[in-house]
Amino acid sequence: MSKMITGTVxxxxxxxxxxxxxxxxQIEPEQSNPFIEIGRLIHxxxxxxxxxREIALPGIKIxxxxxxxxxxxxxxxKKSSKFLKGARLQLLYYLSELKKRGVHAAGKIxxxxxxxxxxxxxxxxxxxxxxxxIENVEKLVSLxxxxxxxxxxxxxxxxxxxxxxS
Amino acid sequence: xxxxxxxFSDGTLKRKENTIMLETQSGKKHIPVENVSxxxxxxxxxINKRLLEFLTQKNIIVHxxxxxxxxxxxxxxREFLNSGMIILRQAxxxxxxxxxxxxxxxxxxxSLKNIINTIKKYNExxxxxxxxxxxxxxxxxxxxxxxxxxxxxxEGNAREIYYHCFDNFVKSGDFHFEDxxxxxxxxxxxxxVSFGNSLLYTTTLxxxxxxxxxPRIGFLHTTNDRRFTLNLDxxxxxxxxxxxxxxxxxxxxxxxxxxxFHEITGGISLKENARRTFVQSFEEKLKDTIYHSGLKRKVxxxxxxxxEAYKIEKHILEDEPYSPYLG
Numbered sequence: 001m002s003k004m005i006t007g008t009v010x011x012x013x014x015x016x017x018x019x020x021x022x023x024x025x026q027i028e029p030e031q032s033n034p035f036i037e038i039g040r041l042i043h044x045x046x047x048x049x050x051x052x053r054e055i056a057l058p059g060i061k062i063x064x065x066x067x068x069x070x071x072x073x074x075x076x077x078k079k080s081s082k083f084l085k086g087a088r089l090q091l092l093y094y095l096s097e098l099k100k101r102g103v104h105a106a107g108k109i110x111x112x113x114x115x116x117x118x119x120x121x122x123x124x125x126x127x128x129x130x131x132x133x134i135e136n137v138e139k140l141v142s143l144x145x146x147x148x149x150x151x152x153x154x155x156x157x158x159x160x161x162x163x164x165x166s
Numbered sequence: 167x168x169x170x171x172x173x174f175s176d177g178t179l180k181r182k183e184n185t186i187m188l189e190t191q192s193g194k195k196h197i198p199v200e201n202v203s204x205x206x207x208x209x210x211x212x213i214n215k216r217l218l219e220f221l222t223q224k225n226i227i228v229h230x231x232x233x234x235x236x237x238x239x240x241x242x243x244r245e246f247l248n249s250g251m252i253i254l255r256q257a258x259x260x261x262x263x264x265x266x267x268x269x270x271x272x273x274x275x276x277s278l279k280n281i282i283n284t285i286k287k288y289n290e291x292x293x294x295x296x297x298x299x300x301x302x303x304x305x306x307x308x309x310x311x312x313x314x315x316x317x318x319x320x321e322g323n324a325r326e327i328y329y330h331c332f333d334n335f336v337k338s339g340d341f342h343f344e345d346x347x348x349x350x351x352x353x354x355x356x357x358x359v360s361f362g363n364s365l366l367y368t369t370t371l372x373x374x375x376x377x378x379x380x381p382r383i384g385f386l387h388t389t390n391d392r393r394f395t396l397n398l399d400x401x402x403x404x405x406x407x408x409x410x411x412x413x414x415x416x417x418x419x420x421x422x423x424x425x426x427f428h429e430i431t432g433g434i435s436l437k438e439n440a441r442r443t444f445v446q447s448f449e450e451k452l453k454d455t456i457y458h459s460g461l462k463r464k465v466x467x468x469x470x471x472x473x474e475a476y477k478i479e480k481h482i483l484e485d486e487p488y489s490p491y492l493g
Binding site: 025026027028030031032145146161162163165166 | 168225246247248249250251252376378458460461462469472473474476477479480483484485
């Protein structure tokens, strides 16, 4: 069974290990979850003017990519600044994967609702944090069983709520 | 909120920009696609590929029934939540006779326990205590079954005892259950049971579609002929709670009367108006909510059906053992 490290798995790992395991095993969350729908809408309706939107590579789904002068910018659109730690890892992963393919880019976490943009760079600290996170996630997703459910503040808004707590 | 759409009239169903349009002799009706969770068609309706493509894009299932109200089949759009791991595990649990038997037993156990809970609602002065005891002894014997066939036989026997109480649950002398008869049902109560069960089967199938399970791999019902069977398994749990109770209520409130049926070749069928009445109450029932201790909030019966599928997923992933919903 393919257990792929993806940007989303890295992001969810910072919130809930069970969620990361499920996503890595292609057991997707409930699609009619209202928070997932809101997220989808924000993606579709924000920054419509930017030239290139949504590029998909294995494990990567870039929301937006554009040039700013000499710099290629990879943008990740978020609903709120709630999970910045995870969003940073997600972007670092995209930047590192692009670098392997010869594309040097800078990252931006974009939060239209809060009119915020946060720069993310693949510097030494970034590489170190990313490698550490990848190592942890690989350990997690190679576990044969789903990690036990643990209730946290995010559960009530999670697309796996019904799966976990039924 | 997306809701099931029932179509009883004859006409053409097509895509009209981003809505679904039903064109009948009495006019055109637009149904915004975002408000549609599934479609159940009873009328003689023409459809085309453009509509099916649109429904696929929106992950909307269509269930077809013939003019007698019998289930014909389902347009099942491309799988959209496939998980290779879940499907393999599901097959593994089907092929392993011990694992399959365990799940099958739990479905029967849940079904019979819910039958008892339904009987208890009518057990004034303890007049059905013997029936309850008899079914309870069947439940005790389930553990000794060494094959799914034995389980099915035990369930059949227990269900027969239960059906014999039906005449006492309905307060109208116009209805008599006698024996369970299908295809076509031989009397009114049987016609209602058949109709209600097929509504439940299709509803459960629609809910399974929103999970990662493959509806073709059931455990109690043998997987063959590429038919959907997992929805039959899960429906067993809910039949006594949803369908049977609804039938007793509709008859006792005189919402459905003997005159609501007509003879068809070899049996009895519900007239269209009664079908509409039944469907409306059925949908209301699915919207009823109860408190769910795991989720710590109220959920609808429809959601309960879906969570039953999630519980089976967790069982086959060896996360948590399945225990059927008891209502």
